[in-house]
Each structure stands twice: as C-alpha cells, then as structure tokens.
Amino acid sequence: QVQLQESGPGLVKPSETLSLTCTVSGGSISSYYWSWIRQPPGKGLEWIGYVYYSGSTNYNPSLKSRVTISVDTSKNQFSLKLSSVTAADTAVYYCARVAVVGVTSAIQYFDLWGRGTLVTVSS
Amino acid sequence: DIQMTQSPSSLSASVGDRVTITCRASQSISIYFNWYQQKPGKAPNLLIYAASSLQSGVPSRFSGSGSGTDFTLTISNLQPEDFATYYCQQSYSNPWTFGQGTKVEIK
Numbered sequence: 304q305v306q307l308q309e310s311g312p313g314l315v316k317p318s319e320t321l322s323l324t325c326t327v328s329g330g331s332i333s334s335y336y337w338s339w340i341r342q343p344p345g346k347g348l349e350w351i352g353y354v355y356y357s358g359s360t361n362y363n364p365s366l367k368s369r370v371t372i373s374v375d376t377s378k379n380q381f382s383l384k385l386s387s388v389t390a391a392d393t394a395v396y397y398c399a400r401v402a403v404v405g406v407t408s409a410i411q412y413f414d415l416w417g418r419g420t421l422v423t424v425s426s
Numbered sequence: 427d428i429q430m431t432q433s434p435s436s437l438s439a440s441v442g443d444r445v446t447i448t449c450r451a452s453q454s455i456s457i458y459f460n461w462y463q464q465k466p467g468k469a470p471n472l473l474i475y476a477a478s479s480l481q482s483g484v485p486s487r488f489s490g491s492g493s494g495t496d497f498t499l500t501i502s503n504l505q506p507e508d509f510a511t512y513y514c515q516q517s518y519s520n521p522w523t524f525g526q527g528t529k530v531e532i533k
Contacts, residue, residue, distance in 0.1 A: 416469035
C-alpha cells in the first residue's frame with residue numbers, strides 16, 4: 304500500500320531554512336495533491352500548503368512569504384522549504400496525501416499521512 | 427480565515443458510552459468538512475470526510491453529520507482504542523483550518 308515518509312534535519316538554526324522531503328512509496332505521486340501540515344509540541348494542527356503533481360501550489364497565507372513546496376515526479380518525492388525560521392516554527396511536520404472527491408464541487412481531505420518528523424529550531 | 431471551534435475541549439467517558447463532539451465553523455462551509463483521530467505520538471487518521479462519509483476501514487461506530495456551520499461526530503459504544511484527540515477540519519477555503527481538538531479520556 305502507499306506509504307509516506309518524511310526526512311530531513313531534526314535541528315535547524317534560527318534564521319536558516321528548514322528543508323524536508325516526503326518520499327511516496329508503493330504508488331505513484333501522479334494525479335494527486337500532496338500537502339504539508341505541522342503541529343507544535345502539545346498544540347493543534349496547522350496546514351502549510353499543497354502541491355499538485357504538475358507543480359502547481361497553494362499556500363497558507365500566514366506562511367506564504369516563507370514557504371516553497373515542490374514536487375519531483377522522477378523520484379516520487381515532494382519537498383518543503385521554510386525560510387527564516389524562528390523558535391515558533393518548532394513542530395512535528397507531517398506530509399500527507401490530499402484526496403479529492405467530486406469534480407465541480409471537489410471535496411478535499413487528507414487520507415494518508417506520514418509518521419511525522421520533529422524539527423527543532425534552536426541555536 | 428475560517429475559524430473552527432470544537433466543543434468540548436475535553437471529555438471523560440466510559441467504555442460503551444455514546445460520545446458526541448461538535449464543531450462550529452465561523453461561516454458556512456457546506457460539507458467541505460472532515461474529522462480526524464490522533465493518538466499520542468502518532469499522525470492523525472481520517473475518520474469522516476465530506477461531513478458524513480465514513481472513510482474505508484473506519485469502524486461503523488463512528489458517524490458524522492451536519493452541513494453549513496454546525497457539525498457533529500458521534501462515537502457509539504466507545505471502545506478502549508477510541509481514547510484519543512479528535513480534530514475537525516475545513517477545506518472550503520484557503521487557508522484550510524483545523525479545530526483546536528477534543529481530547530477523549532477514560533473516566
């Protein structure tokens with residue numbers, strides 16, 4: 304079955320760029336939207352953005368100036384870059400697949416999640 | 427942004443109980459609405475999508491209802507594995523937002 308796995312540094316210094324990759328195994332990255340979601344320790348979930356396999360993106364406006372999400376279909380991977388990080392960006396970062404139901408009134412939801420990776424921002 | 431407000435924030439219940447969690451959206455979102463379950467140290471898991479559609483593999487004791495601004499998740503016959511935190515989420519407009527979570531604890 305399809306599985307997602309996040310990878311990347313667990314520690315990032317303030318003002319630097321956080322970079323994570325999500326590898327999709329057991330299925331193709333094509334024909335889906337792929338998303339990043341984060342969860343600060345002990346807190347709730349925040350949607351960061353998504354990328355379509357074609358490369359088109361949609362970001363949370365609160366993070367848009369610092370976020371880039373990209374896809375590499377040849378490697379079956381998609382990636383997150385978050386620049387100018389601060390301690391407030393410390394969180395567990397999840398990658399997830401976005402399922403879409405319907406055509407004219409498409410309903411979207413996260414039907415498959417990676418296990419998550421903790422990224423700590425600290426000097 | 428559309429605010430999603432869950433109630434209660436936490437509740438205590440016993441095995442076999444019927445549990446109801448509500449989520450209210452700050453504006454109408456039709457049925458662009460989903461429920462997730464999260465256990466400690468684990469990723470969230472989709473339970474209900476489009477307000478009332480049960481995700482494949484999810485036990486039938488979970489059910490969802492509502493449209494517009496008010497939504498409900500019901501767990502009938504609560505099982506030990508159901509003690510977790512539940513989140514609602516809207517995908518009506520950017521940014522997609524989650525509720526603050528409802529923690530279901532053992533009484």
